[in-house]
Amino acid sequence: MREGLKSLLARESDLEVxxxxxxxxxxxxxxxxxxxxxxxxxxxxxxxNGIDATRRIVSECPGPRVLALSMHSDxxxxxxxxxxxxxxxxxxxxxxxxxxGAIREVVAxxxxxxxxxxxxxxxxxxxxxxxxxxxxxxxxxxxEREVLQxxxxxxxxxxxxxxxxxxxKTIETQRSQIMKKLKTxxxxxxxxxxxxxxxxxxD
Numbered sequence: 395m396r397e398g399l400k401s402l403l404a405r406e407s408d409l410e411v412x413x414x415x416x417x418x419x420x421x422x423x424x425x426x427x428x429x430x431x432x433x434x435x436x437x438x439x440x441x442x443n444g445i446d447a448t449r450r451i452v453s454e455c456p457g458p459r460v461l462a463l464s465m466h467s468d469x470x471x472x473x474x475x476x477x478x479x480x481x482x483x484x485x486x487x488x489x490x491x492x493x494x495g496a497i498r499e500v501v502a503x504x505x506x507x508x509x510x511x512x513x514x515x516x517x518x519x520x521x522x523x524x525x526x527x528x529x530x531x532x533x534x535x536x537x538e539r540e541v542l543q544x545x546x547x548x549x550x551x552x553x554x555x556x557x558x559x560x561x562x563k564t565i566e567t568q569r570s571q572i573m574k575k576l577k578t579x580x581x582x583x584x585x586x587x588x589x590x591x592x593x594x595x596x597d
């Protein structure tokens with residue numbers, strides 16, 4: 395998909411692709427190193443999902459504007475991406491002309507929502523006025539979300555510790571805190587929870 399997008403975008407005289415990342419952790423680093431105007435952020439990525447990567451980019455290098463791409467039109471993905479700081483949201487199967495138009499809108503400092511999901515956002519906004527309960531995953535810290543995603547993707551404690559450059563004991567402590575907050579008692583339950591909340595997928 396990245397190669398296809400890169401090839402199509404290269405045909406646009408006012409657009410230049412200066413980098414591409416294969417996971418959310420790399421996306422954060424490249425955002426810092428390359429300082430792009432716009433980042434097309436796939437929300438479903440290994441190691442760190444696009445929502446958490448967006449949150450990190452917005453807080454650590456606020457220059458680039460993030461345009462979220464997802465195959466999901468579920469309101470949770472839309473809500474989370476916008477709350478993380480994305481300035482636009484598109485479905486992956488959108489027409490290329492819409493993608494280019496969205497990039498130009500975001501570069502100009504405006505927000506862009508695919509017409510196909512705008513109704514979801516409006517309906518959710520109208521319904522949220524009487525809804526105050528938040529998902530339990532919202533109680534997790536950014537690092538706990540990272541640990542949860544890595545565990546759900548099948549990494550053992552040592553591999554998670556290596557990826558995050560911390561001690562095994564630190565990860566064991568964080569895993570216990572996550573399980574307590576989410577009221578789960580096994581890795582299998584944590585994995586199901588992470589998939590259900592969109593932190594990772596079965597892909």
